[in-house]
Amino acid sequence: MNEPTDRNETSPSLEFRAMRVDDIEAICAIEKEAFLTPWTPGAFYNELTNNHFAKYMVMERRGEVAGYGGMWLIMDEAHVTNIAVDHRYRGQGLGERLVTEMMRTARFLGAVRMTLEVRASNFVAQKLYRKLGFAEAGVRKGYYTDNQEDAYIMWAELVPAAGRA
Numbered sequence: 581m582n583e584p585t586d587r588n589e590t591s592p593s594l595e596f597r598a599m600r601v602d603d604i605e606a607i608c609a610i611e612k613e614a615f616l617t618p619w620t621p622g623a624f625y626n627e628l629t630n631n632h633f634a635k636y637m638v639m640e641r642r643g644e645v646a647g648y649g650g651m652w653l654i655m656d657e658a659h660v661t662n663i664a665v666d667h668r669y670r671g672q673g674l675g676e677r678l679v680t681e682m683m684r685t686a687r688f689l690g691a692v693r694m695t696l697e698v699r700a701s702n703f704v705a706q707k708l709y710r711k712l713g714f715a716e717a718g719v720r721k722g723y724y725t726d727n728q729e730d731a732y733i734m735w736a737e738l739v740p741a742a743g744r745a
Contacts, residue, residue: 594674596681599636599648601628606645607638614664616726627661634661637685639678647674649682651694658686658738660696675705679712687738694738697723697731709734 599607604624611618627634627650635658636650647665651658660682665675686694697720698705714734723731 593642594646594677595640596637596678596685597640599624599628599638599650601625603638603645603648604628607648610645610648610664610666611662613667615662617724619662635685635689637678637682639665639674639681641669641674647678649678651682651686653686653689653691656690656692658682658689658691658694660694663696676708676712679708683712683736683738687740692738693735695733695735697733699724700730700732706732706734709736712736713739 604621607624608618608621624636627636631652633652633654634650635653637648638645639647639649645666646669647663649663650661652661663675663678663682665678683694694714695717696709696714698709700719714736716732717735718733720731720733722728
């Protein structure tokens with residue numbers, strides 16, 4: 581996100597960039613339709629302006645926010661805080677592109693591992709994360725406050741890009 585972003589060769593209208601404060605309204609609209617307990621505009625504002633560990637990116641398609649993801653980079657680990665794709669763009673492989681870009685960015689910024697929590701009932705997300713190299717490493721009992729659902733803790737090793745250490 582500090583480095584130049586490149587366009588997806590198979591979808592030239594797809595771009596990734598650092599999230600800005602003026603993106604918060606669009607991000608919160610996606611949050612509200614994607615999550616039972618969405619983050620508030622204030623939470624995103626705080627992440628963007630006060631949290632030096634936070635790195636948030638926006639995925640745009642044809643100039644419109646199609647998704648976003650956030651992570652905290654602490655030492656050599658990246659912890660995914662949230663990730664979502666607008667409902668109009670789901671089922672098109674954009675979630676995979678977004679997670680892949682987050683992994684690439686985390687590695688570029690020095691992370692060697694990435695972790696996240698995923699709802700025990702979110703089989704679609706679990707399948708995607710496994711496809712991208714994440715493996716279950718534990719359970720957080722009652723993690724989700726809306727219904728006390730468990731979360732699976734998943735980790736992935738971030739493989740360096742070809743030709744880089």
